[in-house]
Amino acid sequence: xxxxxxxxxxxxxxxxxxxxxxxxxxxxxxxxxxxxxxxxxxxxxxxxxxxxxxxxxxxxxxxxxxxxxxxxxxxxxxxxxxxxxxxxxxxxxxxxxxxxxxxxxxxxxxxxxxxxxxxxxxxxxxxxxxxxxxxxxxxxxxxxxxxxxxxxxxxxxxxxxxxxxxxxxxxxxxxxxxxxxxxxxxxxxxxxxxxxxxxxxxxxxxxxxxxxxxxxxxxxxxxxxxxxxxxxxxxxxxxxxxxxxxxxxxxxxxxxxxxxxxxxxxxxxxxxxxxxxxxxxxxxxxxxxxxxxxxxxxxxxxxxxxxxxxxxxx
Amino acid sequence: xxxxxxxxxxxxxxxxxxxxxxxxxxxxxxxxxxxxxxxxxxxxxxxxxxxxxxxxxxxxxxxxxxxxxxxxxxxxxxxxxxxxxxxxxxxxxxxxxxxxxxxxxxxxxxxxxxxxxxxxxxxxxxxxxxxxxxxxxxxxxxxxxxxxxxxxxxxxxxxxxxxxxxxxxxxxxxxxxxxxxxxxxxxxxxxxxxxxxxxxxxxxxxxxxxxxxxxxxxxxxxxxxxxxxxxxxxxxxxxxxxxxxxxxxxxxxxxxxxxxxxxxxxxxxx
Ligand SMILES: Nc1ncnc2c1ncn2[C@@H]1O[C@H](COP(=O)(O)OP(=O)(O)OP(=O)(O)O)[C@@H](O)[C@H]1O
Ligand SMILES: [Mg+2]
Numbered sequence: 001x002x003x004x005x006x007x008x009x010x011x012x013x014x015x016x017x018x019x020x021x022x023x024x025x026x027x028x029x030x031x032x033x034x035x036x037x038x039x040x041x042x043x044x045x046x047x048x049x050x051x052x053x054x055x056x057x058x059x060x061x062x063x064x065x066x067x068x069x070x071x072x073x074x075x076x077x078x079x080x081x082x083x084x085x086x087x088x089x090x091x092x093x094x095x096x097x098x099x100x101x102x103x104x105x106x107x108x109x110x111x112x113x114x115x116x117x118x119x120x121x122x123x124x125x126x127x128x129x130x131x132x133x134x135x136x137x138x139x140x141x142x143x144x145x146x147x148x149x150x151x152x153x154x155x156x157x158x159x160x161x162x163x164x165x166x167x168x169x170x171x172x173x174x175x176x177x178x179x180x181x182x183x184x185x186x187x188x189x190x191x192x193x194x195x196x197x198x199x200x201x202x203x204x205x206x207x208x209x210x211x212x213x214x215x216x217x218x219x220x221x222x223x224x225x226x227x228x229x230x231x232x233x234x235x236x237x238x239x240x241x242x243x244x245x246x247x248x249x250x251x252x253x254x255x256x257x258x259x260x261x262x263x264x265x266x267x268x269x270x271x272x273x274x275x276x277x278x279x280x281x282x283x284x285x286x287x288x289x290x291x292x293x294x295x296x297x298x299x300x301x302x303x304x305x306x307x308x309x310x311x312x313x314x
Numbered sequence: 315x316x317x318x319x320x321x322x323x324x325x326x327x328x329x330x331x332x333x334x335x336x337x338x339x340x341x342x343x344x345x346x347x348x349x350x351x352x353x354x355x356x357x358x359x360x361x362x363x364x365x366x367x368x369x370x371x372x373x374x375x376x377x378x379x380x381x382x383x384x385x386x387x388x389x390x391x392x393x394x395x396x397x398x399x400x401x402x403x404x405x406x407x408x409x410x411x412x413x414x415x416x417x418x419x420x421x422x423x424x425x426x427x428x429x430x431x432x433x434x435x436x437x438x439x440x441x442x443x444x445x446x447x448x449x450x451x452x453x454x455x456x457x458x459x460x461x462x463x464x465x466x467x468x469x470x471x472x473x474x475x476x477x478x479x480x481x482x483x484x485x486x487x488x489x490x491x492x493x494x495x496x497x498x499x500x501x502x503x504x505x506x507x508x509x510x511x512x513x514x515x516x517x518x519x520x521x522x523x524x525x526x527x528x529x530x531x532x533x534x535x536x537x538x539x540x541x542x543x544x545x546x547x548x549x550x551x552x553x554x555x556x557x558x559x560x561x562x563x564x565x566x567x568x569x570x571x572x573x574x575x576x577x578x579x580x581x582x583x584x
Contacts, residue, residue, distance in 0.1 A: 209375040211417040218370055218412075219432045219483065220405030229431065233422045 001305060002289035005298060012294040016287065020073075024066050025288040027279055033058060034082045034277040056082060069283060076236070078287075079280030081193055083273075088284040091269065096288060099265035101170070102181050102188070103250045110250075114196020118239075119232070121197070122204035132201070136194045145256040148187035152260060155183065167263050172302075184261040188253050192246045200241045203235035210234070237304065244300030248293040317389075319490055319523050320369070320408075323487035324349035326548075327364045339364050340547040341383065350523040351517060353534040353555070355570065356544030362527045363413075365544075366495045369525075370404050387491075392582045406436040409484035411493065411513075413496040415476035419468035425452070426464030430485055436487045438549060451482040474505035478512065485516055492517070493525045500534065510537060531571055535559065543567045 035052040054058050057068065072079060078088040121132035139147075155164045164183055168176040207213065208231060216230045255267035262268070266285060273281035327339035339361045346352050352364050364379075371392065373379040385392040387408065393399065412418045420428055433439045439447060444462065452460035455478040468476055471542035477497060484492055494513060498506035514537060517524045526538055534555065536540055541558055543551040543566065551564040562568045 211414055212420045213375065214367075214372055215410075215412060215418045215419070215480070215483075217372055218404055219435070220401050220403065221431060221435055222401065225431065225435070229423060230420050232489060234420065237422070294323040 001302075004305075005302065007299045009253050012298075014292070015270055015294060016290055019290045020070070020283065020287055021066065023283060024069070025062070027277070027282055028062060029246065030274075030277070032277060034279065037275070037277040038083070073283075073287065078284040079282050081273075082278045083276050083281075090149060091281070092266070092284055092288060095264060095266050095269045097170075098263060099254050099267060101177075102185055102263065102265060103247060105178070105185040105191065105253075106188035106250050107243070107247045108193035109185055110196055110246065113189065113193040114243070115200050117193070117314070118197040118200025119204060122201045122208065123227075125184065127251065129201075132197065136197055139190050141195045144187055144191045144253050145260065147190055148257050148260045151183050151187050160273065165262050166307070167261070181263070184257050184263055187260075188250055188257050188268070190305075195246055196239060196243050200235060200239050203238050204231055207231050207234040240303050241300055244296060244303060245252055248296050251289060251292065316347050318386075319348045319350075319388065320346040320525075322365075322369070323386065325365065325368060325385060326382035327361070327368055328380045328382070330378040333562070335380075336564075339368065342363040342544075342547070342549055343383075344542055344549065344552070346523050346525060347361050348490065349521050349523055350540070351526060351538040351539035354525065354527045354544060355531060355541055356529060356535055357570070358529060360544045361547040362529075363495050366410065366411065366493050366525065366527055367473075369491075369493060370408060370410060371400055372410075397567055402436075405432055405484075405489070406487050407489055408491045408493065409487070409489040410493040410495065411477070411480055411484045411497045414500045415473050415480055416500065418480050419476055421468055424465050424467055425471065428479070429464075429483050429568055432479075432486050437539040447486070448482075451486050452479070454485075454516070455479070456508075456578040457482075473501055474509065477501060477505075477509050481509070481512060481516065485520060485522070488520050489522060491523045491525065493527070495527045496529070497526075499528070499530075513537075531559070543570065 014017065033053070033057070034056065035049045038052070039049070050059070057065060060068075067080065079093060080086065081088050084091065117135070118133045121129045152164055166180055168180045170177040213226065213230050216226045221229075251266075253295045254265060255270055257263075258267035259271050266289065270282065270285045270289075272278075273285065322345070323343050325339055325342045326337060328335045328337045336541055339345055340349070342361075342365060344352070354365070356362055367373065368381050369387075369392065370569075371381070381393050383393070387403065392403065419425065421540055426445060426448045429451055430441065430444040433444040433447055434441065437444075437447075449460045449464050452464060456477055457463050457475065463471075470478075471479065481497075492513075497513065498509050501509060510533065513524065513526075516522070522537070526534065538555060540557055541553060542549045543558075543564065546565050551558065551562065552569045558567065559571065
């Protein structure tokens, strides 16, 4: 187990290197650069643009720029933002905390909704099953940014008092902060809850027909104990995996959601940075985000092994 | 004659298959006396498992089954008991060993925990006392180093060992009746004999009645006092083992006997 974790962690290094190269090249393949983007629509002389580029090192060959960035990044320096002229790290980590919180709340919501509906659907069957599956197909057909837009419209038009765009910093008002993240988290969670729900349902149905469940009944165990120790614990294995992987997907979804709800998280930061071609910021965000996704995958594997003793990675 | 422990009268079992009911057990009646070993033989699909499971009111998940008739256990009709009372009977008074040990244990629980939960449920033991007893039971069914093996998970046991564990689970609360539904069918021939010997020994030591189901006459011989031969959801012939083997009256029984290679010598004419 420890060896598996060590190996997986070692493997993240080359992956991160690859991701950083791809991000580096792709960014520069986009039309325009920071100099042009910062000029906006105003006309600016070619010499002035060149001066800006030289001052940022953008005139150097691409490999030289990359190696410079890599060297700094390896020593823990993520560079200085083109737009803000402040270290990227000081900007990224507070925003990361916001996104992490949003993702966590959304993940909890999705897990709770998904496992509950999936379990009810599989155990009660009949009408409940139909309702849950209909609801799931509906949610699946609607992307999360549409849900977010609908929520914004709904509350904006009919419940303006709720104040959907009033993000509150955690340090200022913790409960207000969580409250201000509930609707954005919901719009993220609904889509993910479908995956969790469908997987829970399938897993519980599959487990219910296993011989060991009939053995458990023949032992005279109470229905609640059978549900907990035999059905849920076995159904959990696949559900943990998909939920974990979905959490990584939530990170991606939060880009749109944060932009829609004006939440100062990583997603919004990435959106702004791309718009202004703020290369160091984009590079840092990509690096941090991929590190998180990779770590999450390792965590999923660990969780998987914890709930299922048959899984051994040696 | 002693008061029967189990008295099945006119048992029927009907599956509701897409509205079309299918009756697979057709009015079966039999008795099992306390401590008695009774065999049930019959070809595949004749309703042996459905009959056995009916006694515990167990139905395969997702199927809808209706039972009729009476299953009197110590005079109490199990088919008319409420669910909670039935749950109290299962495992505590009537226990069951199933056909496939490979799929009958919960893969995510240690084997010890799967004995513990039963003891905690029925014998009201504490977690620690239950584990002590579970280790004794593993020892009783012939698992070596039971104390350390109790923490192992099912995948760390062979098929024969798993069936021993399942037998330990079944006898853990010293039931009055043990139903064994083809307990050796899924096992190697050499292991089969060991498991059958284990069942016989436990029956003697614990004074349990045994309902042994098989499609193999070779298994029945020497293990039970009486045999019921089943065909198409009905009992077609009943008798003490040796006379029945020597002179089967029913054509179906003769056919079944003829189909079995006769390895044992005890089944000769008495
Ligand atoms: N879940 C189910 N739904 C519908 N019919 C079933 C179901 N389970 C069993 N049956 C039917 O009931 C009949 C009796 O099955 P049962 O399992 O009792 O046979 P068996 O005598 O135990 O056979 P085997 O030796 O193969 O175990 C069979 O004809 C089978 O098709
Ligand atoms: Mg059967």
